[in-house]
Amino acid sequence: MMRFSDSLSVFALLCLWFFCIEASVHSYRGERFVTKGNAFVVHGGSEGVYSSVSNQNDSSVAANGDSYIRFDKITFRRTKDFANFSSGLIHAVIFEVEDRETIGGSAYGGQRAVCCTSDLAKLGVCYEGEVIYRPSTKNPNWPRVFGVSFNMDEEATSLPSKLIRISRTGMYNLYFIHCDPKLKEVVVEGKTIWKNPTGYLPGRMAPLMNFYGFMSLAFVILGIFWFSQYARFWREVFTLQNSITLVITLGMFEMALWYFEYAEFNETGIRPTGITIWAVTFGTVKRTVARLIILMVAMGYGVVRPTLGGLTSKVIMLGATFFLASEILELVENVGAVSDLSGKARLFLVLPVAVLDAFFILWIFTSLSATLNKLQARRIMVKLDIYRKFTNALAVAVIVSVGWICYELYFKSRDIYNERWQNAWIIPAFWQVLSFSLLCVICTLWAPSQNSTRYAYSDDASEEFDRDETSLTLIKPSPISSKDVRSPLDARPSQGNNGISNDDLEEDKTE
Numbered sequence: 282m283m284r285f286s287d288s289l290s291v292f293a294l295l296c297l298w299f300f301c302i303e304a305s306v307h308s309y310r311g312e313r314f315v316t317k318g319n320a321f322v323v324h325g326g327s328e329g330v331y332s333s334v335s336n337q338n339d340s341s342v343a344a345n346g347d348s349y350i351r352f353d354k355i356t357f358r359r360t361k362d363f364a365n366f367s368s369g370l371i372h373a374v375i376f377e378v379e380d381r382e383t384i385g386g387s388a389y390g391g392q393r394a395v396c397c398t399s400d401l402a403k404l405g406v407c408y409e410g411e412v413i414y415r416p417s418t419k420n421p422n423w424p425r426v427f428g429v430s431f432n433m434d435e436e437a438t439s440l441p442s443k444l445i446r447i448s449r450t451g452m453y454n455l456y457f458i459h460c461d462p463k464l465k466e467v468v469v470e471g472k473t474i475w476k477n478p479t480g481y482l483p484g485r486m487a488p489l490m491n492f493y494g495f496m497s498l499a500f501v502i503l504g505i506f507w508f509s510q511y512a513r514f515w516r517e518v519f520t521l522q523n524s525i526t527l528v529i530t531l532g533m534f535e536m537a538l539w540y541f542e543y544a545e546f547n548e549t550g551i552r553p554t555g556i557t558i559w560a561v562t563f564g565t566v567k568r569t570v571a572r573l574i575i576l577m578v579a580m581g582y583g584v585v586r587p588t589l590g591g592l593t594s595k596v597i598m599l600g601a602t603f604f605l606a607s608e609i610l611e612l613v614e615n616v617g618a619v620s621d622l623s624g625k626a627r628l629f630l631v632l633p634v635a636v637l638d639a640f641f642i643l644w645i646f647t648s649l650s651a652t653l654n655k656l657q658a659r660r661i662m663v664k665l666d667i668y669r670k671f672t673n674a675l676a677v678a679v680i681v682s683v684g685w686i687c688y689e690l691y692f693k694s695r696d697i698y699n700e701r702w703q704n705a706w707i708i709p710a711f712w713q714v715l716s717f718s719l720l721c722v723i724c725t726l727w728a729p730s731q732n733s734t735r736y737a738y739s740d741d742a743s744e745e746f747d748r749d750e751t752s753l754t755l756i757k758p759s760p761i762s763s764k765d766v767r768s769p770l771d772a773r774p775s776q777g778n779n780g781i782s783n784d785d786l787e788e789d790k791t792e
Contacts, residue, residue, distance in 0.1 A: 305481040305550050307455075309355070309469045314459065320395035320412070321465065325373070325455030328475050329484025329702035332450045346478045348447035350375060350455065355440040355471035357457075359431065363466050368431040371459040371467070372412045373440060376424035377451035378698045380417040383424055396460035410460045420449055431464075439471075452484075452699050480547035485699075488706045490543035496713060497536040503717075504529050507724055514729040521584065522729055524574045528720060531567035538563060554616060561611040569604040571716070572641050575675070579648035584664060585655065599640065606633040642679060649675070667726055674722045678715060685711055 307326040314321035334346030357371050376384055385395045386406065397407035407413045417423045425445055429438045447453065457469055477484055507529055511518060538560035545553045576596060582589055589596055610630045649672050656665040689708055692701070699705070 305475045305483055305546075306472050307475065308472045311358075311468045311470060313468055314457070314465065318393075318395055319398070319460070321459050321461075322395075323457040323469050325457055325469075325473060326475065327452065327454045327699065329452050329699070330447045330450070330475065331477050331479075331484055331487075332448055333446055334478050348477050349444050349475075350447065350453065351444045351474040351476075352440055352442060353472050353474060354442070355469065355473070356437055357429070357431075357439070357467050357469055358437045359464065359467045361436060363463065364431070364434050364436050366431075366463065367433050368464055369410045369459065369461045370412075370428040370430050371438075371457065371464070372426055372428035374412060374414070374424060374426050374456045374458055375445060375453060376414075377417070377420075377449065377453055378700055379419070379451060380424055381454075381698065383415045383417055384413070386413045386415075395458060412458050412460065428459075450484075450703075452702050474550065476550070481550035482543060482547040485702045485705045486543065487547070489710065490540065490547060492706065492710050492713075493536055493540040493543060496717065497533070497540050499717060500529065500533045500536050503721060503724065504533055507728070510729040514731055517731060518729050520582075521574075521578065521727055524570070525720075525723060525727065528567060528571050528574065529724075531563055531570065532717070532720070535560060535563040535567055552617070557616050558612070561615055562608065565604055565608045565611055568607060568716070569600050571720070572603065572638075573600045576641060576645050576648065578671070579645045579652060581648075581652045581655075585652060585661075599637070599644075603634070603637045603641070606630075606637060610634055645675065670726055671723070674719060674726075678719050681715060685715075 305328070309323070309325070312323045314323050316322075330348050330350075333348045352373070355373070374384065385393050386397075386401060387393045391400075394401070395412060397409050397411050397413050399409055401407050401413065402409040412426060414424055414426050427440070427443070429440055431438050453475075455473060459467070475481070475483070477487060479487065482490060507526065511522070511526060538556055542553055542556040542560050545551075545556065573596065576599075577589065578584065580586070580589065580592070610633075613630055649668070653665065653668055653672065656668060692708070695701075696705075
């Protein structure tokens with residue numbers, strides 16, 4: 282454990298150093314142009330921006346309620362070996378996503394081009410070697426296109442400082458474009474600052490600050506209920522309830538950290554990388570522990586058996602792998618995120634988490650099925666009733682999750698250009714609400730009470746399952762001896778620690 286902890290600390294510090302980046306301040310550190318069709322392009326950023334409170338024309342000074350994109354020390358550089366000629370313009374192009382068709386054109390119905398071709402120049406619609414654009418039908422002053430060029434032997438040239446106020450709510454895109462193949466070695470330096478009326482949070486992220494504020498309050502209310510019950514009946518508390526307490530505590534820290542992360546981001550325009558890493562880590566630990574708890578409860582740990590036995594190493598390995606895959610994915614998704622785009626994580630980072638989640642679900646439900654069958658066979662009705670309710674809650678959560686994943690795929694497939702950015706925050710918020718709802722169900726089923734211990738494991742012979750066959754693998758169940766059927770971390774209700782419960786004694790007499 283010490284080695285893993287040390288590795289995690291080093292990894293977090295490396296991420297803190299490597300991903301240290303300003304949030305709505307889009308920084309360019311020697312970005313190179315890439316070929317797109319007949320143009321050379323650097324993507325400068327994409328954000329959902331709300332319109333200014335005061336709908337005014339451009340100004341060098343912006344009020345607090347204004348939205349704008351400001352260019353700050355944008356410089357284009359080339360090496361001395363490629364400085365022996367005067368160049369064409371290097372353009373900065375800003376457009377709202379609905380006006381994307383105003384950029385580029387085609388001659389005689391041919392292939393669409395961003396840079397003006399000789400055929401288009403002959404038609405008199407543009408000048409050869411420059412970016413093609415037309416005024417927007419909704420806003421004649423857009424798109425905004427301006428640029429600079431290199432003089433002979435000039436190695437650097439800069440765009441003038443410029444502030445562009447946003448008068449219409451939309452998803453805005455910035456590209457640096459040139460059409461001169463001889464400028465292929467040029468790089469971009471500097472930064473642009475994007476601001477919404479209420480602060481520096483990108484438009485798609487802005488609602489999440491209030492959402493995490495409400496979630497923090499919800500966790501506080503749940504915590505007050507749980508900890509009050511815990512304090513009243515602390516003598517009756519068993520392992521499962523201690524694990525639930527850990528999940529609630531982690532959730533409270535996670536929600537609070539996300540709220541403060543977004544609040545500072547919104548206030549300063551600089552994303553607090555340290556807080557982001559801690560929020561991501563607390564969230565990943567919470568999700569990992571919650572999955573392990575549900576798995577071990579499904580196996581009957583702490584309820585119908587005292588240990589995981591031979592399955593301990595497999596459960597720990599699955600949990601550690603899930604934690605690592607989720608942590609990397611969340612760091613890539615959140616730490617240093619600048620552009621207001623969805624689906625930024627690479628496919629090879631998403632797939633491992635999805636596969637591991639599928640393993641968890643498969644293992645949980647096969648284990649639950651085996652445990653339910655054993656409880657029913659032994660007629661231990663108190664625990665059987667709790668397990669049935671828990672199984673139903675899990676089944677509903679899985680069905681809702683699958684339905685939401687289908688909706689999410691539909692949403693993203695129909696929103697290629699992020700035109701629905703104002704509703705995109707609902708997708709991550711849903712998963713937080715779903716996990717919180719399931720946690721509330723678990724807290725209700727296993728809240729500390731004067732009868733708590735009746736749901737805990739008892740070594741009485743009537744609950745002995747050592748001869749039962751419940752050993753499971755990640756693929757399918759396979760019979761093994763009882764010592765391999767035990768499980769660690771979170772579990773569900775069981776029998777009394779002090780022996781057999783009255784209900785169970787009565788049931789045994791009935792038999």
